[in-house]
Structure formats: structure tokens, C-alpha cells
Amino acid sequence: MxxxxxxxxxxxxxxxxxxxxxxxxxxxxxxxxxxxxxxxxxxxxxxxxxxxxxxxxxxxxxxxxxxKRVPIHPRVVLVVKAAYALGCDLRVLSDANLFYIKTILEHLEIQECFSEINTNPGFVDEEGKLRILPYHDFHTFSHGCNLCPPNMCKGKIIERIQATLEKKRIIYLGDGAGDFCPSLKLTKEDYMMPRKDFPVWELICKNRHLLQADVHEWTNGVDLERVLIQLITTVISMDDDSTQLFDCKFEKIAHKVLPKPVYVP
Known part of the structure; x- marks a missing residue:
């Protein structure tokens, strides 16, 4: 790992x-x-x-x-497979729902790359309709965070993940305002990757002094791949002097797992 x-x-x-x-x-x-x-x-x-x-x-x-027709940049599929093959622990933290996410990840054949999906429950009930429920049952209690929507505080989920980790660095990628709260929970050993010109990037630009994590912006799938691989390379080289081996290994993996384009026609 x-x-x-x-x-x-x-x-x-x-x-x-x-x-x-x-x-x-x-x-x-x-x-x-x-x-x-x-x-x-x-x-x-x-x-x-x-x-x-x-x-x-x-x-x-x-x-x-x-x-199954949802648009996704093919380089994102590539970098998910490559990061997994290189031993990263990949997780999803989303305010979508489990049914949507599992359906899409299975269709893209990358669900097995993720060890955990944190999201709102989504399931088919006995009548055959899709139910979408809140991650935090805000009808019963409040999660107490004024930065996040009532159904989900991503910051509290990050704290729960952090409590289970030992000597691991987190790289967090997001775009929305709901990704600002978890960015505040990251430590100086971690990295935040906000999507440029999206709400979380704007919030970070206005409140950069509140973040401990190193911030690296990205714009699209090609950029996401480039920045994420650079960060993984940096962490591995700091923890183990094997950057050259990593680069060679990634080049082989990238060639092997390069997916067909999955844009909407």
C-alpha cells in the first residue's frame, strides 16, 4: 500500500x-x-x-x-484505475446517493477500485421505486454544522475516516460548497484538490488562511489526472525513495488501463 x-x-x-x-x-x-x-x-x-x-x-x-449515459472524462477513469493499481486507498464522499454512484461506477467497471462509498442512502423499495434518504436524519437530529446542508456534513465523515487511519496522507478532490467543510479538517500532511472556478475553489481562495492542507487546483479530467499523479508521486517519493520506479510503473499501468472514451454521443 x-x-x-x-x-x-x-x-x-x-x-x-x-x-x-x-x-x-x-x-x-x-x-x-x-x-x-x-x-x-x-x-x-x-x-x-x-x-x-x-x-x-x-x-x-x-x-x-x-x-449509464452520464458524461465523464475518460482520463478520470484512467487515473482512478492507475491510483488503485499503485496501492492508493480510494474512497467516495458525495452528496449524491448510493444507487446512482454504484450504478455509474459498475458501468464504468471501476467500482472495485473504491474501498468505501460515503453518501446518502439510495435503494429500490418493495414497490419498485427509488428512495433517496438523508445521510444524517435531520428530521431527528441536527449534525450541528452551519457550513453543510442538513442531510450531510462531509467534515464529520472526514473526521471519522481520519480516526481510522495511521500514518496515511489524504488527497481530497471536490468542487462544491459542501467540500469546503472537509477541506478544513485536513492536516498539514494532506492535500486539497479543488476544481478551479467552482464553489469550493472560490471559498478556499477567500479563506486560504483557514486551511492547513496544501492546495492544488485542477480544471478538467486531463488536469485532474496530471495533478493527482504528481501528488501521489510526491508522497511516495517522500515516504520511499522510489520515484523513478513509480514513474515507470505508472507508465505501464496507464498504457494497460487506458479506457475507451465514454463521453455522451
């Missing part, structure tokens, strides 16, 4: 769009979603949207087919 834990946000990080919006738009329910948006938390809206789509005759198979 490399001694590195790489934690990925999902929407607009692993995939190029927001999965909730993608499903709603592709299944023709945008107008209803926009009507509900001012009335309740996002997570609750998505659960209600799944009920409405079920009433309209949309099946689980319809949702799965939409998810």
Missing part, C-alpha cells in the same frame, strides 16, 4: 455533471423539480422526484439507462 487515501467527491468531480439534475432532465421532470426547489431541502426534493417519476411510469431500468 502507498500510504495514501484519495477521497473523491462524485458529481462534477468523477463525473462531469450533477447526477440529480442529469436524471431529472433526462426523464423530463425539470419543471416539477424547479417548482419544488424553493420548498424543501435538495435531498428531500430528490426523494419526492423519484416518487413522482414512479407514478409517471418511469422504471428503475429507465433510471439506470440514464445513469
Amino acid at each position: 502507498s500510504g495514501i487515501v484519495v477521497i473523491f467527491d462524485f458529481d462534477k468531480t468523477i463525473i462531469d455533471i450533477d447526477s440529480d439534475n442529469w436524471v431529472v432532465d433526462e426523464l423530463g421532470a425539470t419543471d416539477l423539480f424547479n417548482q419544488l426547489l424553493p420548498t424543501m431541502p435538495w435531498n428531500s426534493i430528490m426523494d419526492k422526484m423519484m416518487k413522482e417519476l414512479h407514478l409517471q411510469g418511469k422504471s428503475i431500468e429507465d433510471i439506470e439507462e440514464v445513469l
Whole structure:
């Protein structure tokens, strides 16, 4: 093992769009979603949207087919496989839901690369409809963080992960405002990779003094691959003087796992 834990946000990080919006738009329910948006938390809206789509005759198979068409940069698939092959512990931390994430990762054939998926529960109930529930049951108790949405505090999840690690460095990748709280939990031994010109990048730029972690921005899939591999190389070379071996090994792995493009036609 490399001694590195790489934690990925999902929407607009692993995939190029927001999965909730993608499903709603592709299944023709945008107008209803926009009507509900001012009335309740996002997570609750998505659960209600799944009920409405079920009433309209949309099946689980319809949702799965939409998810399999989600746009993703092929270099992201490459770097996930390469980082896994090089011994990094890969995890997902996302405010999407388990059904979406598992369906997409399985379709891309990279689910086995991840040791853990932290997200909102998403499951098919006995009536055959998709249910999307909050990670933190905010109807029962509050997680107490004013930086995060009521259904999920990513910072508390990072703290739980940190409590289980010994002598490991975290590399965290994200784009949204919800990724700011966990960035504050990272230590000076860790790295934060915010997507440039996205909400978390803007928050970090305004509050850089609050972060202990080293910050490295990225813009797209090609950039994500370049920056992440550079950071993994840096950590491995610091922990073990084997940078040259690493570079040769990555070159072989990259050639082996280079995926076919999976952009939406």
C-alpha cells in the first residue's frame, strides 16, 4: 500500500455533471423539480422526484439507462484505475446517493477500485421505486454544522475516516460548497484538490488562511489526472525513495488501463 487515501467527491468531480439534475432532465421532470426547489431541502426534493417519476411510469431500468449515459472524462477513469493499481486507498464522499454512484461506477467497471462509498442512502423499495434518504436524519437530529446542508456534513465523515487511519496522507478532490467543510479538517500532511472556478475553489481562495492542507487546483479530467499523479508521486517519493520506479510503473499501468472514451454521443 502507498500510504495514501484519495477521497473523491462524485458529481462534477468523477463525473462531469450533477447526477440529480442529469436524471431529472433526462426523464423530463425539470419543471416539477424547479417548482419544488424553493420548498424543501435538495435531498428531500430528490426523494419526492423519484416518487413522482414512479407514478409517471418511469422504471428503475429507465433510471439506470440514464445513469449509464452520464458524461465523464475518460482520463478520470484512467487515473482512478492507475491510483488503485499503485496501492492508493480510494474512497467516495458525495452528496449524491448510493444507487446512482454504484450504478455509474459498475458501468464504468471501476467500482472495485473504491474501498468505501460515503453518501446518502439510495435503494429500490418493495414497490419498485427509488428512495433517496438523508445521510444524517435531520428530521431527528441536527449534525450541528452551519457550513453543510442538513442531510450531510462531509467534515464529520472526514473526521471519522481520519480516526481510522495511521500514518496515511489524504488527497481530497471536490468542487462544491459542501467540500469546503472537509477541506478544513485536513492536516498539514494532506492535500486539497479543488476544481478551479467552482464553489469550493472560490471559498478556499477567500479563506486560504483557514486551511492547513496544501492546495492544488485542477480544471478538467486531463488536469485532474496530471495533478493527482504528481501528488501521489510526491508522497511516495517522500515516504520511499522510489520515484523513478513509480514513474515507470505508472507508465505501464496507464498504457494497460487506458479506457475507451465514454463521453455522451
